[in-house]
Amino acid sequence: MALKTRAEYMASLKRLRPNIYKFGERIEDVTTHPATRRVVESHARAYDACQDAKLSSLFTTTSFLTGERIHRHNSLMPSMEDVISNSRFKRQMFQLTGTCTGALCAGWNAMNTMWAVTQEVDGAQGTDYHERLKGWVLRAEGEGWTVAGALTDAKGNRSLKASQQPDPDSNLRIVRMGEEGVVIRGAKLMICGVAASNEIFLLPGTAYGEAEKEFAVACAVPRDVEGLTIIETRRPSDTREQDGGFDIPTETGITQAYLIFEDVFVPKERVFLCREFAYTAKIIQIFTAIYRACIGACVAGQGDIMIGAAILMARANGLPARTFSSKLVEMAINNETTFTMGVGSIALGNRHPSGIWIPDSLTAHANKVHVATLPYETKRLCQEIGGGIVETGCFPSYQDLMDTRYGKLVQKYIKAGACSSETRARAARLTEWLTLGAGVPGCMHGGGSPDGARLVVRSLTPMEKYAELARKLAGIAEEIPDPGK
Amino acid sequence: MALKTRAEYMASLKRLRPNIYKFGERIEDVTTHPATRRVVESHARAYDACQDAKLSSLFTTTSFLTGERIHRHNSLMPSMEDVISNSRFKRQMFQLTGTCTGALCAGWNAMNTMWAVTQEVDGAQGTDYHERLKGWVLRAEGEGWTVAGALTDAKGNRSLKASQQPDPDSNLRIVRMGEEGVVIRGAKLMICGVAASNEIFLLPGTAYGEAEKEFAVACAVPRDVEGLTIIETRRPSDTREQDGGFDIPTETGITQAYLIFEDVFVPKERVFLCREFAYTAKIIQIFTAIYRACIGACVAGQGDIMIGAAILMARANGLPARTFSSKLVEMAINNETTFTMGVGSIALGNRHPSGIWIPDSLTAHANKVHVATLPYETKRLCQEIGGGIVETGCFPSYQDLMDTRYGKLVQKYIKAGACSSETRARAARLTEWLTLGAGVPGCMHGGGSPDGARLVVRSLTPMEKYAELARKLAGIAEEIPDPGK
Amino acid sequence: MALKTRAEYMASLKRLRPNIYKFGERIEDVTTHPATRRVVESHARAYDACQDAKLSSLFTTTSFLTGERIHRHNSLMPSMEDVISNSRFKRQMFQLTGTCTGALCAGWNAMNTMWAVTQEVDGAQGTDYHERLKGWVLRAEGEGWTVAGALTDAKGNRSLKASQQPDPDSNLRIVRMGEEGVVIRGAKLMICGVAASNEIFLLPGTAYGEAEKEFAVACAVPRDVEGLTIIETRRPSDTREQDGGFDIPTETGITQAYLIFEDVFVPKERVFLCREFAYTAKIIQIFTAIYRACIGACVAGQGDIMIGAAILMARANGLPARTFSSKLVEMAINNETTFTMGVGSIALGNRHPSGIWIPDSLTAHANKVHVATLPYETKRLCQEIGGGIVETGCFPSYQDLMDTRYGKLVQKYIKAGACSSETRARAARLTEWLTLGAGVPGCMHGGGSPDGARLVVRSLTPMEKYAELARKLAGIAEEIPDPGK
């Protein structure tokens, strides 16, 4: 099949059953409703990019399965270069949209993760998950699907395991198994880009033990599957999305949703893990290695736009950009750090026997700590360069700029440099949107918390080996036992 | 006169002419309109505190002029302890409101600043500004006014001086002078707490030279003076203030306004500087010394609430607060740093011949750099502890929690620890409001940018003296001239 | 008595019994031996300063006991201003010497601490410690003693209490008590400035419980008391102190010593606490409050010299200092932070009933965390500005610069800017000495570790109060219990 176009993508979304809600209202058409059209626009730009001579080599690739030209975001990634391209793709998408395009991310990673894990499960258990997944991947490739990925469960009490929760639905679980498939119940929370997706790929949210077999489920469902209710979350200043004017100056945006599964039936050809709890740790390990190696590219891409926004603000304020050289360089170093360290962890990875490339876990998780800290610093610098007008979005609304009585006066006083007051206002609102508004991606806890990443760093750092090296270097003959052991 | 009560304060605001606008609408009653009632509530708590046995000694004091009991926020501050009390007052107000109460801050500082400067001007120029100011201060004390302070001009092109701007109104200026008073035109931007104020104290926004005489004006005007139009700015997620429910869970808030002066007449007894440009640098110097010594208390107070919010979130998530001890301690150290360094700069200050206490400039400005950085780190830590739900305010709106179809399900999945889902939601929204929402104060550029503060640090640090000390210590006999000189 | 002069001070040291060793050698005259003459020179400058018109008001004061003019470093400190002067004194001493003058610090604080504690003990126990101490203070004042202070015990295994140590001598202890006095055994380690002191004031190194009564001892001993052996520690590049030339270009220095007490008799008039274990916590609390409030002044003073050294290096390299303005400002902010925050914690303190001023503990300890981190950053910046030559002291030795065969060539190639190669070399060695050499003070663990300080911050921060404030602000009605309790 030929590559999907923006129009085909839009049409594919319009065909879906309306099961998304926000502010108590059901959204009939995600491509036009103010609460969702921006996230759809964001994702549509990935389809546009396939037609763009400069970008098509990044946005398309050759299928590992069929050798045909496909959307890169539907591809299995057999080589280091492919995973680096995943990173580049993410940075490019942030540059094109200013924000996250979540339905071109976690679903893609989930599919790759399960490609490896199903091969392991099948080899050990004699199941046929790998073949089922292959069938689904071929459809995804063929139809150019946009696929959200969902891991995070409601979780309930953070100090209890899934099997100990007062409410068993706190983690998504299998409530019935049959010949034809499984029935699942529970919720996946804070899932990015669902409103722009055709499909949702579900993975277990954590590693489960034997008592938690029922939670060990991986599968894919259409976004509009029966029994699934989707509620979009409130984001900072999201009601501006419903206004006219330029208080959000972009056409793009991101959403995060609560997915509520009320006994949803999933036919067996869409089920890729079912109660094999012992493999859930592996799923988390592979998924996070890929995800956290690449997420540095996202925050780099948004940081690139923040550099741009800061330069626009400086100029709109009447100052040359070089006034802020050292701050701009600091921002650039932050961006290149999360991006390049991610690329490094990919380069330090290995090919899984199933054929896909898996980045190095230790360094991918170390990078996650930077992803959870450096962008905050980049945002701060962007606000510092931009001046008071951008710090808390501190100027009158679009309505007030256009007011017939005093709008002209507001505009007069907003004007600073050589550009128009509208231009300065748009640049300031862009900065607000990037740093305090609806465009802020969830880089801190997205894909797991930095403390979780620190635990992985701790467990993968060969501390005892280093102690041994130090002991030898210091010429210490005796053993030094750890008092705590 | 007795201390003003909340009711009297409210009544005094209701009496004012309606000249405040937001979203194209004129606000008839600031005490009840959704866009302004929260900032009024914030300020009202300072009047309540005067009646509170534990707080009254901080919120009231003895008048330097009359010896009577007055609201502390109307007081001249003759001693180090008084300025430290200004700091404590600010921290306490943030603890009581979670945000800035701007009309109990800059106006108070402006009055103290001019107390010193008018004495100097009068001594040198034979004017009677000090006496005029004394009259105004007695009224402020007597009536328990809430006074916004306004320095920041529209400024126009940041690379040009006021006298070079294409639009002469870019900085507030005197357009006519007469026997009875002056007429002023221009705008003061991003002024905090105006909607909660009775009066506005206007100071020059920068140091002016002879070519800029017309901009050298200091005076006080009633908030509803003829010719003044006030437009409130948009803040992050400010439309939630108009909703019911708890998407903003506090009753409090802050506003920032554009003040547009269209030929406003100010009678001479309210004018405290008029074309004496040579004193504008002194005004800036004294004002920023007081302001920047004390502003560290504001961000400390908000940081205190962030510690509290982080603890609530940990518990609402099912985790003991001690899980996050090291992060909470880091937050506490950030808070104590800006607060205590400010107190230090007060203690290093001096009494001005006019009787008021002026903090040390060098260290007050050095503290400003922390004020512009540490709170960002505190916010990040608060989000890190709180989890994904607080990071981008990532859960459904109040309307969705209450929806008759699926509200119960949303609530079920929001529940985590022992508390109700409403409690967890309120705690999460509080964190969002503090870190990404309408409660974020403008600590970066408020009272001037950190780069401005760095320039002051540079000019007040005795670099050559230190080079000389080092030279002697190193036993270097020859002079080492600076190649750049 | 008149103030002590440098000559009298030197003479007083020469009179002491030689009981100090380094590199296996007994030091016969500390004022001339290469290993100790620098630390003596450092302290002598405090005596010189009393004769200096600009400095005498800082270096002398009026006795709280007699009203006579005394050396400030012998004074009881009854007021906030006095403790701030302690801070200023420390900063000034670092400016005069480039390093620590430890015998003008901990002993002074110890004496003030015990002034308060002995009053409490006597009040409760009917002892006469306060009177004994008064006698000793009068002698100290009268004779202008330099007094080292010693708290840190050998400690042994850090996970065991003093009473549990396999070797009971791991903490200094009372081995015999009699009518005339006590006999003590054990060691105090890493004690600064002992070689320059007349007396040593001993305090318990930690808070002790009932099982550890024997360790609860405070007293003062002459530096050369019978039974005390002092071994000086190795410091980075300390053997250069024994060379000629300018590989250490200063005349000043600091030492840290091991004090080994082998059954030392202390007559009762010199004993200020003896087995009253319940007061040891109070001693630690007061001592650390004073010490940590003021220690920020030390690192500020050394940072001032680092600013100076960095400027010298820039110029010696041929560059104007302004090339590095932003780095110099960063260094200055670091210096002012630890100094001013310390002053703030003094200003937030209280007067003890015994008459001395005690800084605020919470903020003094919070400052200690900065003291343990910011100077590392300041050193790094100093090395960054200075260039490769200062980073690891990377150029040939004095001997090689003077070598008859190739010394001229080395000098030729060291020359950079307008100054001589000797000048550049001296400036570079000064930087090395300050950042990597024998002049580095122990600011990280001196007076206790930053982790200890963090524990104090944790215990003194009213976390529950903040949680309660946040709960009220968020409009949360129910209690949220801590799951860990």
Place this chain on the structure above:
Amino acid sequence: MALKTRAEYMASLKRLRPNIYKFGERIEDVTTHPATRRVVESHARAYDACQDAKLSSLFTTTSFLTGERIHRHNSLMPSMEDVISNSRFKRQMFQLTGTCTGALCAGWNAMNTMWAVTQEVDGAQGTDYHERLKGWVLRAEGEGWTVAGALTDAKGNRSLKASQQPDPDSNLRIVRMGEEGVVIRGAKLMICGVAASNEIFLLPGTAYGEAEKEFAVACAVPRDVEGLTIIETRRPSDTREQDGGFDIPTETGITQAYLIFEDVFVPKERVFLCREFAYTAKIIQIFTAIYRACIGACVAGQGDIMIGAAILMARANGLPARTFSSKLVEMAINNETTFTMGVGSIALGNRHPSGIWIPDSLTAHANKVHVATLPYETKRLCQEIGGGIVETGCFPSYQDLMDTRYGKLVQKYIKAGACSSETRARAARLTEWLTLGAGVPGCMHGGGSPDGARLVVRSLTPMEKYAELARKLAGIAEEIPDPGK
């Protein structure tokens, strides 16, 4: 030829003419003299590693030229994997030695750099440099040479170009050219590992213009070439290298030397660039790209040892390592950051037409900024964990520990945990050596200053492109010109 053994390596050094000096003394045998035997031992370990089953695949490789097994440190690096192996080699060498092995680094990079550049020069100028270099590389491979690399010139006044210096020798230059070769004069300073090298590869220290033709010289010389005098620099605490005992507890070490060229003749087959000034910028660009991509591995390797040393200290103090988990994780993240970001910049590189792989400049230079900052933080953490004893190396010398009178007492009081006092002392001295002593590598300015790296980041970051992306995202129609242009 077979791989070189440690014994052959030692013998090859012994054969060289003695032309190295320190403290005014000529070093007759670098393999045994206290000032140089440690650096030789460090490098010898790379020869040992070739015989080690676990390490040989990293320490040897296949020659790009001959297909034979060679020492990796003599190899041309045609692939990304080869340059990543350079990084791994460096990290491994730091783990084996605790410090820099500079003669296995810059020379190797210089040879690769010139492989590319000579091909370009020859192509454009018809010269035969590439062939000459090939000859030299074949000898280096064949003989398993250790090759120091030297770029840094004396430079003289940093604000003047080479051609403007009062002393023309401030940068290494060609003083005569002839049929047979060239004669060079000047100095290369702070060159690492020279005493352990067989050869020295000389590159221009900066990019030169036409007026500076004479400085555009690249060549290789034997370490003992006639006319070359080498003076070793003083390093922190380097005289301990001459002591017995364990005040430096390692057998390894690093040196940095001044190389003084007094009209040294270089035969033309060893000359690889001669007055082709236009290519000097390219040399710097390629050299720094490789160097700065890999230098992060060095500081990572030393950081690994610091983790080990910190663990040893914790245990030697009686505490379990997990007490310091969060600090150890922070150290590990610092290490993985500089290492992995370097690997990332390699992976983002390209193959040069000459066949060698060149890392990405932008990200390699961004990494250099981390290399100049993060290790300082790692050192600080190592000192924080280790306690006061490691901070300034604060305990008596080896001589004092062994003193017949009081040595036993010193040992008694140094003992803390379950291990002997010698063990604790060795671990503490290791930490001192790593953080304040002779083992500190020059990571700040080594291979160029961080400010130089920041300039490269600035010039390679597409700031205008980002401004354009931001402008489009914000829907801004007009151009916003830069006021400074």
